[in-house]
Amino acid sequence: MLSIHNLQANVADKPILKGLSLTINAGEIHAIMGPNGAGKSTLGYTLAGRPGYDVTGGDVTFDGQDLLALDPHERAAAGLFLGFQYPVEIPGISNLQFLRESLNAQRKIRGEDPLSGADFLKIARAQADAMGMDMDMLKRPVNVGFSGGEKKRNEMVQMGILNPKLALLDETDSGLDIDALRVVGEGINRIMRKADKAVLLITHYQRLLDYVQPDFVHVLAEGKIVRSGGPELALELEREGYRELAA
Amino acid sequence: MTALPTRRDEAWRYADLEAVARAWPLPAPELISVTSGESFTRTILQDTGRIQQIDLHLAAHAKAALHVLNIGGDYGRIELNVTLDEGADFTLGAAQIGGATQTLEVITTVTHMGPDATSRQIVRSVLAAQATGTYLGKVAVARGAQHTDSEQSVKAILLDRTATANAKPELEIYADDVKCAHGCAIGELDAMAMFYLQSRGLTPAEAKTLLLQAFISEVFEGAADQDKLQALALARLEALT
Numbered sequence: 085m086l087s088i089h090n091l092q093a094n095v096a097d098k099p100i101l102k103g104l105s106l107t108i109n110a111g112e113i114h115a116i117m118g119p120n121g122a123g124k125s126t127l128g129y130t131l132a133g134r135p136g137y138d139v140t141g142g143d144v145t146f147d148g149q150d151l152l153a154l155d156p157h158e159r160a161a162a163g164l165f166l167g168f169q170y171p172v173e174i175p176g177i178s179n180l181q182f183l184r185e186s187l188n189a190q191r192k193i194r195g196e197d198p199l200s201g202a203d204f205l206k207i208a209r210a211q212a213d214a215m216g217m218d219m220d221m222l223k224r225p226v227n228v229g230f231s232g233g234e235k236k237r238n239e240m241v242q243m244g245i246l247n248p249k250l251a252l253l254d255e256t257d258s259g260l261d262i263d264a265l266r267v268v269g270e271g272i273n274r275i276m277r278k279a280d281k282a283v284l285l286i287t288h289y290q291r292l293l294d295y296v297q298p299d300f301v302h303v304l305a306e307g308k309i310v311r312s313g314g315p316e317l318a319l320e321l322e323r324e325g326y327r328e329l330a331a
Numbered sequence: 332m333t334a335l336p337t338r339r340d341e342a343w344r345y346a347d348l349e350a351v352a353r354a355w356p357l358p359a360p361e362l363i364s365v366t367s368g369e370s371f372t373r374t375i376l377q378d379t380g381r382i383q384q385i386d387l388h389l390a391a392h393a394k395a396a397l398h399v400l401n402i403g404g405d406y407g408r409i410e411l412n413v414t415l416d417e418g419a420d421f422t423l424g425a426a427q428i429g430g431a432t433q434t435l436e437v438i439t440t441v442t443h444m445g446p447d448a449t450s451r452q453i454v455r456s457v458l459a460a461q462a463t464g465t466y467l468g469k470v471a472v473a474r475g476a477q478h479t480d481s482e483q484s485v486k487a488i489l490l491d492r493t494a495t496a497n498a499k500p501e502l503e504i505y506a507d508d509v510k511c512a513h514g515c516a517i518g519e520l521d522a523m524a525m526f527y528l529q530s531r532g533l534t535p536a537e538a539k540t541l542l543l544q545a546f547i548s549e550v551f552e553g554a555a556d557q558d559k560l561q562a563l564a565l566a567r568l569e570a571l572t
Contacts, residue, residue, distance in 0.1 A: 157533055176544070189532040189533045
């Protein structure tokens with residue numbers, strides 16, 4: 085589904101990703117772990133096409149398409165979803181309006197008919213219920229006044245509504261208490277653990293992986309993947325720390 | 332004022348003086364008096380290019396709410412001269428959306444004559460290309476107008492580096508127990524918010540329009556024809572982006 089080959093990227097002219105290669109097949113859940121400054125968030129932003137994250141080498145194929153040739157909204161319509169580490173607050177736009185317009189914008193690019201208000205509300209309500217989020221919160225402005233945990237929960241509601249093929253989840257576990265971590269973990273499994281979907285979890289800690297069992301774990305250090313393994317690698321990291329493994 | 336204004340006249344400093352000269356001499360301002368305890372609302376849609384001057388007097392405990400959408404013509408100027416007696420309440424919500432070489436202005440003088448009056452002004456401008464948007468707002472508090480509560484919130488977004496926003500909230504206070512808040516911000520669209528919206532599937536133009544719509548939305552709160560104003564503003568924003 086996603087094939088990253090020798091990806092190099094700069095942020096403000098500083099090389100951050102230095103030849104990263106990774107292949108993710110449909111049905112797989114991958115976790116990328118690594119110390120601060122390794123380039124984990126840069127990988128997520130680069131794949132999603134954030135301005136200022138300049139690809140200087142390598143290539144990325146997503147579902148047979150050249151991902152790097154697409155604009156951010158085209159990547160979304162192609163089925164890519166980035167869960168933000170710090171979801172953005174947008175005063176004056178309700179979650180519902182934002183998500184309905186987003187979903188219909190994606191459908192338009194894919195040549196599908198727009199969803200009616202009633203059909204959209206049905207989907208939104210089901211996803212909000214599944215994440216234990218009140219519909220009233222979906223009527224409020226996007227992320228404004230939400231706690232850290234509510235923002236992450238809202239990311240999962242968005243993911244459920246937009247129903248992507250591939251989710252890149254950037255520290256979706258940060259800022260969550262134990263209960264919220266479980267709810268978010270279950271949300272990832274419910275929405276994304278399917279034969280035709282895949283997930284890349286970007287995380288510092290093992291704890292999210294207790295709820296979302298990865299098939300593969302990778303260690304990112306200094307802009308490259310320095311080790312890959314199965315779920316046992318995450319436990320080893322937790323025990324030994326990054327320094328030992330990256331060395 | 333009988334003589335044609337020049338740039339030295341503070342209230343006309345940023346005006347399109349050629350357009351002013353064409354319209355000169357101006358007719359007398361429209362006079363509106365709201366009697367004691369009554370309420371008044373008015374929506375002003377400036378979509379053709381004109382200078383509109385209103386003198387508004389609010390008697391004791393009267394209320395007035397004006398909603399302004401200033402979008403049309405080469406030069407659009409809405410000038411309000413408001414006086415408030417004891418306990419009166421004045422609200423202004425104004426949006427200006429300009430492109431090309433338009434000059435759009437909201438000029439206000441709000442004088443708190445008596446005590447316990449409140450005034451609240453919210454002005455939002457969205458400016459593209461070589462457009463100029465100006466808000467000059469003076470709040471005057473007369474001697475003895477204690478417990479005045481006034482607020483001016485002025486923000487502008489420039490869509491191009493060639494556009495201009497002028498914002499001057501001004502206070503002249505002769506009472507010692509008053510609350511006069513004013514805030515002013517001029518900036519560009521938030522790049523992170525733009526990326527967030529695009530990462531969910533909105534095109535750059537759709538994301539821009541949505542953010543700008545949100546930016547001006549609070550201006551029309553409480554207007555009788557809020558939906559119509561929103562729709563007109565949206566159409567103007569879509570034409571700009």
